[in-house]
Amino acid sequence: MAVKLDGAALAVKLKAQIREEAAALTRPPMLAVVLAGEDPPSQIYVRGKERDCAECGIRTQTHRLPAAVSQEELLSLIDRLNRDEDVDGILVQLPLPEGLDFRPVLRALAPEKDVDCFHPLNAGLLALGEPRFLPCTPAGVLELLDAYDIPIRGRHCVIIGRSHLVGRPLAQLFTARDGTVTLCHSRTQDLPALTRQADILVSAAGRAGLVTADMVKPGAAVVDVAMNRAPGGKLTGDVDFPAVEPVAGSLTPVPGGVGPMTRACLLQNVLRAARLRRRR
Ligand code: NAP
Numbered sequence: 001m002a003v004k005l006d007g008a009a010l011a012v013k014l015k016a017q018i019r020e021e022a023a024a025l026t027r028p029p030m031l032a033v034v035l036a037g038e039d040p041p042s043q044i045y046v047r048g049k050e051r052d053c054a055e056c057g058i059r060t061q062t063h064r065l066p067a068a069v070s071q072e073e074l075l076s077l078i079d080r081l082n083r084d085e086d087v088d089g090i091l092v093q094l095p096l097p098e099g100l101d102f103r104p105v106l107r108a109l110a111p112e113k114d115v116d117c118f119h120p121l122n123a124g125l126l127a128l129g130e131p132r133f134l135p136c137t138p139a140g141v142l143e144l145l146d147a148y149d150i151p152i153r154g155r156h157c158v159i160i161g162r163s164h165l166v167g168r169p170l171a172q173l174f175t176a177r178d179g180t181v182t183l184c185h186s187r188t189q190d191l192p193a194l195t196r197q198a199d200i201l202v203s204a205a206g207r208a209g210l211v212t213a214d215m216v217k218p219g220a221a222v223v224d225v226a227m228n229r230a231p232g233g234k235l236t237g238d239v240d241f242p243a244v245e246p247v248a249g250s251l252t253p254v255p256g257g258v259g260p261m262t263r264a265c266l267l268q269n270v271l272r273a274a275r276l277r278r279r280r
Contacts, residue, residue, distance in 0.1 A: 002244070002251040003148065005223065007140070010147050011260035018267045019056040022274075029274035030059045031089045031115065032081045036074060037067035037097035046093055048263065056267050061087075067097040074100065075108050082110040088274040089115035091266070112277055115269040117169075126169055129176050132276070133269045138170035140261030141202060141223050142177070148250060150200065150221045153178040158195050160184045160211070160238070161204035166225055170202060191215070203238035211239040219249040225258045 022029055031053055035046050046062060053060045063077055074096075081090050090113045096102050106114075111121040117135040125132050134142075145152065157179040161167040171181045182194050186205075195201055195215040203211050204225035216222060222244060224237030237254030245251055252258055 001246055002222070002248040005144050005148055005221075005250050005252040005257060007144055007252060007258055007261040008256040010144060011264040014143070014261075014264040015052070015056050015267065018058075018264070018271055022057045022271055025274060025278070028057050028059050029088045029270050030061065030086050031091060031270045032084075032087045033060060033062045034065070034074070034077060034081075034090065034092045035062060036065040036069050036093075036100065039095065039097075042093045042095070049091070049266065052263050052267055053270070058267060058270055069097070069100070071100055071104070074105055078105060078108045082108075082113065087113065088277055089113050089270040091116055092118075113273055115266060115273050117269070123164070123169070126172055129172075133272060134173070134265065135165070135169045136265040136269065137166050137204075137225060137258060137262045138173050139265040139268070140258055141170060141225065142173055143265065144223065144252065144258065144261050145200065145221065148221075150250065152200065154180070155199035156180050156182065156197050157200045157202070158182045158184065158198035159202045159204065160191070160195070161202075161206075161225070163204065166204040167202075170204075174200075205238050207238055208236045209238070209240050211244065213240065213243040213247050216244050216247045218247055220247075221250045222248040222252070223258060224252050224254050227254065227259065 033046055050060050081087050090109055092105055094102055106118045109119050111119045114122050117133040122132055157174040159167045159170055162183050162185040167183055171183045174181050184191055184194055192215045196217050198220055200221045202223045206226050208228040224239040226238040228236050230236055235255050
């Protein structure tokens, strides 16, 4: 039976460490959150982030904007937060309401406050192997593998999903750690033939039941990034957990795997932003 990669338990430890480090700063870090519109999942995510920050002694200020906010008003808020000396990190909760373009908004962020690592400069630094921040979900995956002593060097890391949020940056991080990476997507031919070669298999497709037992090499580490809502509201990943559990060497649950790690890694970035800015 696969070892459970317990992201929830590891996140508790990481948060305790972050709390200690934040308390050692002369002034607690400050995260500004920008939430435009009424998207229900976004409201839940933002409340979760506020709670996480409070647990770790990180201050937050949440700017709630109506769905009808204009691009100019949004950009002017970002400009104000960029110049606010008390603000260490800025997070723009996505998706933005219809009619707003997220790209210019993310590009307007001061790169040193871009704790989601979405700004092109930070994405570029990551691609060059000189990251300022690590994108939260890929960083969470790595922290989890490291905590369970799952080696990356020389291993075949197969990732399903090539998004800018998860798959692409994770491919860069695995490469930087000497993994051999195969990045798969919806046009990949014979996906099972590739996944069966994986020592580390990461699925971030957002397709419940995509990863079946016959797609997993016995003993492989399987990381399920996806968060799919079943019709009854239940959260599931991409991996057929009960079928894959007897085959994999280790496996993340959903929920309680990558999700809590992503949240903890955001807090790490806020702490890092506070440190970097105060060192200037
Ligand atoms: P996304 O932008 O929709 O990207 C999905 C990727 O999966 C795309 O590259 C797509 O290929 C590929 N894909 C879709 N169906 C496929 C299939 N049948 N076979 C192979 N590849 C397939 O999604 P995302 O933002 O990266 O998020 C992915 C999942 O992770 C979602 O469930 C999301 O909720 C979850 N997520 C979780 C966390 C967390 O903290 N746990 C954080 C972020 C995201 P194409 O490029 O060809 O379209």
